[in-house]
Each structure stands twice: as structure tokens, then as C-alpha cells.
Amino acid sequence: xxxxxxxxxLPSDIDTDLxxxxxxxxxxxxxxxxxxxFEDLDPKLAPRLAGAVIVAGKNFGCGSSREQAxxxxxxxxxxxxVAPTFARIFFRNAINIGLPVIEADLAxxxxxxxxxxxxxxxxxxxxxxxxxxxxxxxxxxxxxxxxLVPYWKVxx
Numbered sequence: 001x002x003x004x005x006x007x008x009x010l011p012s013d014i015d016t017d018l019x020x021x022x023x024x025x026x027x028x029x030x031x032x033x034x035x036x037x038f039e040d041l042d043p044k045l046a047p048r049l050a051g052a053v054i055v056a057g058k059n060f061g062c063g064s065s066r067e068q069a070x071x072x073x074x075x076x077x078x079x080x081x082v083a084p085t086f087a088r089i090f091f092r093n094a095i096n097i098g099l100p101v102i103e104a105d106l107a108x109x110x111x112x113x114x115x116x117x118x119x120x121x122x123x124x125x126x127x128x129x130x131x132x133x134x135x136x137x138x139x140x141x142x143x144x145x146x147x148l149v150p151y152w153k154v155x156x
Contacts, residue, residue, distance in 0.1 A: 001100065001117070001118040001119055001140065001143060001144050002115070002116065002117045002118070002119075003053070003079050003080055003100060003115070003116055003118075004053075004079070004113055004114065004115045004116075005051050005052045005053035005078075005079035005080065005113070005114055006051060006052050006053070006111050006112070006113060006114070007052070007053055007055050007108050007109060007110060007111060007112045007113070007114045007125060008045070008048060008049065008052045008053070008054050008055070008110065009055055009056075009108035009109070009110050010041075010054055010055070010056040010057070010060075011056065011057050012056070012057025012058045012059055012060075013057070013058070013059045013062060014041070014056055014057075014059075014060050014061065014062070015061070015062045015063030015064075016061060016062070016063040016064050016065075016066050016068075016069035016087075016090065017040075017063055017064065018038065018040055018041050018063075019037060019038060019061070019069040019072060019073065020033050020036065020037055020066070020068050020069050020072040021036065021039060021040055024036050025066065025068055030071060030072070030075040031075065033068060033071060033072035033075055033076075034046065034049075034072055034075035034076040034077075036072075037049065037072045037073060037075075037076045046076055049073070049076040049077050049078050050076065050077030051077055051079060052077070052078055052079060053078070053079050053080045053081070053082060053114040053116070054073070054078055054080070054081045054082065054083075055082045055083075055106050055108035055114060055125065056081065056082070056083040057083065057084070058083060058084045058085045058105075059083075059085055059086075059087065060081060060083035060085070060086050060087070060090065061086050061087040061089075061090020061091065061093075061094075062087040062090070063087070065089045065090075065093075067093040067096070067097070069090060069093070070090060070093040070094040070096075070097050070099050071097055073094075073099060074097055074098065074099045078099065079100070080099070080100035080101065080102060080114075080116060081094065081099065081100070081101050081102070082101075082102045082103075082104050082106055082114065082116070082123055082125075083101075083102075083103065083104075084103065084104065084105035085103065086101060086103065095135070095139050095142055095143055095148075096142065096147060096148040097147045097148070098142070098143050098145065098146040098147035098150070099143075100116070100118055100143050102116055102118070102123050102132055103132060103133060104123050104130055104132045106123065106125045106130065107125065107127065108125065109125070109126065112125060112126045113125075113126060114126075118134065118135055118140055118143065119134065119140060120134070121133060121134030
């Protein structure tokens with residue numbers, strides 16, 4: 001699975017409450033989550049996420065285990081998230097909803113194209129391909145299917 005998007009640079013330790021604040025979890029309307037994603041970090045960031053690859057520092061998705069954080073990013077149009085490390089539950093939540101996550105430490109230039117190939121295990125932020133550990137075959141299949149639910153619908 002391959003993808004490309006414009007880089008949105010974020011720091012380390014982005015927790016799930018920064019991704020989607022708890023005050024918006026009273027609704028199940030994913031459009032609301034997408035409109036308010038990262039609102040407490042940068043109120044002007046949400047509209048810029050469509051077609052973007054988030055390139056962040058370590059420990060992305062730390063904090064609570066809310067799956068709405070990964071869903072909000074996908075609904076906002078995020079193509080993938082690249083970070084040196086992820087909170088493990090966020091990592092799995094992202095895979096389960098079909099949002100590509102890539103463990104890599106990249107230098108980030110805002111707006112620059114970021115290209116990746118999950119099957120081959122590389123990412124390129126404009127300075128050449130950087131090898132990354134590829135996802136397992138099952139995780140790759142889940143992401144390619146668009147998430148765990150579509151994956152199991154096809155498997156049955």
C-alpha cells in the first residue's frame with residue numbers, strides 16, 4: 001500500500017486529548033470530530049489535514065485509549081501518521097480503522113510531500129527513502145481493507 005500527502009509537522013507527546021478533546025465525545029458524529037481535531041493545539045489546523053501526512057515526534061497518541069482520536073484523524077482526511085514511536089493502543093486503533101501508521105524518525109518540513117510504501121517498508125520526506133519496519137501481513141491487509149470491520153466482512 002502506497003500513499004502521499006503534504007507534511008504537517010507536530011511535536012512529541014501528542015496525546016489523544018489534544019487530537020480530539022473530550023468535550024466533543026458526547027456525539028458520535030464523526031464530522032464534528034473532524035472539524036475539531038487538534039483544536040486545543042492549533043484551532044486552524046483541522047482544515048489543513050485533508051490529504052496530509054502527520055509527521056510527529058515520539059510518543060504520538062499517548063494518553064487515554066479513546067479510539068475516537070484515530071477516527072477523528074481519518075475523518076479529517078489524514079493520509080498517514082509518521083512518528084518514531086506511538087502509544088501502542090493508538091497504533092492498534094489506527095490500524096483497526098484503516099489509518100496507516102509508520103514508525104520512523106523523520107525531519108519534517110511543513111507542506112513538503114511525504115511518500116510511503118507500507119508493503120515495501122519505506123517512507124520519504126524529500127530527502128530519500130528511509131527504510132522502516134514493514135507492518136505485519138495481517139496489519140497491512142487490515143489497513144488495505146479500510147479497517148478491521150471491512151477486513152472481516154471480506155474474510156467471511
